[in-house]
Amino acid sequence: MKYFLQRIAFYLFTAWAAITLNFFIPRLVPGDPVQSLIAKFRGQLSTEAINSLYVLFGLDDDKGLWTQYIDYWKQLFHGDLGLSFTFFPSPVSQIIGDALPWTVMLVGITTVISFILGTSLGVLAGWRRGSWTDGLLPVTTFFSSVPYFWLGIIAIYLLTGPDSFFPSSGGFDSALVPAFDQYFIPSAVQHSLLPALTILISSVSGWILSMRNMMVTVASEDYITVAHAKGLSERRVAVSYAARNALLPNISGFALSLGFIVGGTLLVEIVFSYPGLGFILLQALGAKDYPLMQGIFLVITISVLVANLLADLAYLLLDPRTRKEG
Amino acid sequence: MTMEPVLEIRNLNVEYGLGDKAVRAVRDVNLTLHRGEVLGLAGESGSGKSTLAYGLTRLLAPPGVITGGEVIYHPEKSDPYDVLGLSDKALRAFRWAETAIVFQGAMNSLNPVHKISTQLTDVLKAHEPKMSDHTRNARAREMLKLVGISPDRMDAYPHQLSGGMRQRVMIGMALILQPQVVIMDEPTTALDVVMQRQILGQLIELRERLGFSVIFITHDLSLLVEFSNRIAIMYGGRIVEEAPAATIYRDALHPYSKGLLSSFPALRGPRRELAGIPGSPPDLAGMPSGCSFHPRCPRAFEPCSQHIPVLGRPDAQNGAARSVACWLHPTEQPVG
Ligand SMILES: Nc1ncnc2c1ncn2[C@@H]1O[C@H](COP(=O)(O)OP(=O)(O)O)[C@@H](O)[C@H]1O
Ligand code: SF4
Ligand SMILES: [Mg+2]
Helix, strand or coil: CHHHHHHHHHHHHHHHHHHHHHHHHHHHCCCCHHHHHHHHCCCCCCHHHHHHHHHHHCCCCCCCHHHHHHHHHHHHHCCCCCECCCCCCCEHHHHHHHHHHHHHHHHHHHHHHHHHHHHHHHHHHHHCCCCHHHHHHHHHHHHHHCCHHHHHHHHHHHHECCCCCECCCCCCCCCCCCCCCCCHHHHHHHHHHHHHHHHHHHHHHHHHHHHHHHHHHHHCCHHHHHHHHCCCCHHHHHHHHHHHHHHHHHHHHHHHHHHHHHHHCHHHHHHCCCCCHHHHHHHHHHCCCHHHHHHHHHHHHHHHHHHHHHHHHHHHHHCHHHCCCC | CCCCEEEEEEEEEEEECCHHHCEEEEEEEEEEEECCCEEEEECCCCCCHHHHHHHHCCCCCCCEEEEEEEEEECCCCCCCEEHHHCCHHHHHHHECCCEEEECCCHHHCCCCCCCHHHHHHHHHHHHCCCCCHHHHHHHHHHHHHHCCCCHHHHHCCHHHCCHHHHHHHHHHHHHCCCCCEEEEECCCCCCCHHHHHHHHHHHHHHHHHHCCEEEEEECCHHHHHHHCCEEEEEECCEEEEEEEHHHHHHHCCCHHHHHHHHHCCCCCCCCCCCCCCCCCCCCHHHCCCCCCCCCCCCCCCHHHHCCCCCCEEEHHHCCCCCEECCCCCCEEEECC
């Protein structure tokens, strides 16, 4: 428990450091681009919005640095990340809030499926070495070495077209209005299939390989031989002794990959013009939309930290050796 | 003690690998374990002791294969059968219930992620599915008590126990189904000398109380002289001598046995190199012709490099319960 509290303290510190860095960077950039953008939008921005941007980007030179820093935190706690220039005059928090569910649904669900599928196949492949599952290995090695955005481009080239079932871009049919109804949901699912498949194919092999290798390593442990010697059923030995132990490194890998849901698959969203965070970030970069970029980086940082915390928690739950007494 | 057999190993052969590259790690081994006895198996490391133990329980990991022989098990009340011929299902039922084994790597024999209680009770679950949870737990606690561990430790994880305690847990686990045969493969090698003796003493006491038989494997002959009834000496995958412990101690016939004996220090004391035998154990891939010990044997003579001496009762000692494989003691009565 003490260990866990230490970890939490560490992550809080890291989050604080990342946010503080976010505060300082625009203040250190010379020849302020934000100033000029604000100037450009002068007529359209309300005084309140301009104030908020001043606070975020340190243009309110008349205040001391410390006061600026306090104001910055206050704004963050109110969820105010400023206004986006690209999607003017929407607030950054709203744009991120709109894009995040797309990313989380597409990449999140795909990551979970990929992990469960890959780990199960890895258990089989590792336990029944020399059976048909060995044929899986060259194929999976091949796919894990192909970058997924490249797979995506190939998929678009081969599988989409005017008559194809698979749409080549977007998150839903543009004729529809986003809503949880019988028109929108099937359309969203249809649009997500190809990007999801792309991510799945390229990521599942990693899980298969690492789980298989861990199974092979664990299979030679003494306690596995003992489990056999005890006359336990093959299934019990495979699941409760071998897979249970082999899973440990994969679980923390999984928790970490959850952190990269937001940051790790930007390219797939870009290739498929999928309306998630990655796609938004691309637009923000193109338009030098600093408030939006900063907001997205903040989300990515926090999700990576939360994932690390989850990884620690998972390890704590699954491996008694990490649970220190007292 | 009756001389009724409980486990008969007949012409057992085990190889690692297949075809030309195969290494014969156990060669034509004949060995009988009698009801209630402690049979010691000694030999330098690499002589095939563990391979023999894994072979007779069919626990060999690839590339190990049994290439011939029989392992006849005599149940207490029914007819004997060949363990090597059992179906998978019958083999699972046989394991632990009839023959339990405590391994060389006993320090790592416990799964680090499961509680001691889980690992004690899952044997019961597998072999006696009708037993209630309550009875299972009671039985597990009883076993811990038997080996001198407080039943409070049921909920401990392996890493919370000392090496000696883990070792005792393994011995308790081995006895939980009251098997007739317990095989111990260097079970105490990782422990200090005092702990070794304490645990072994405890085991022998339990054996007297519960009446199982033990095959005790070690490279430390001094332990066997102290704790076993009979001793078999292994060299290059073969049994080269077998006799009552006291006989081996006083009057070993095989030059290799003599070497092992002269190389062991005082009964209590630090281990040292096998000063009594110059040279190193044979390479299994290129085994010397004839008696595989002949390149190291101080008494080798003409037949030794030509012909393999068979294990048998030496002619000069008709009737004595001992056997040896050496041309110095030719035999008309081969074993097996
Ligand atoms: N998995 C294996 N593959 C190939 N050879 C092995 C394997 N395990 C053991 N051997 C060989 O078999 C011989 C006997 O080993 P082992 O039975 O472990 O001896 P001991 O227990 O007497 O020290 C050794 O020479 C070793 O090199
Ligand atoms: S057979 Fe010959 S070489 Fe082998 S132990 Fe006897 S005397 Fe030595
Ligand atoms: Mg060994």
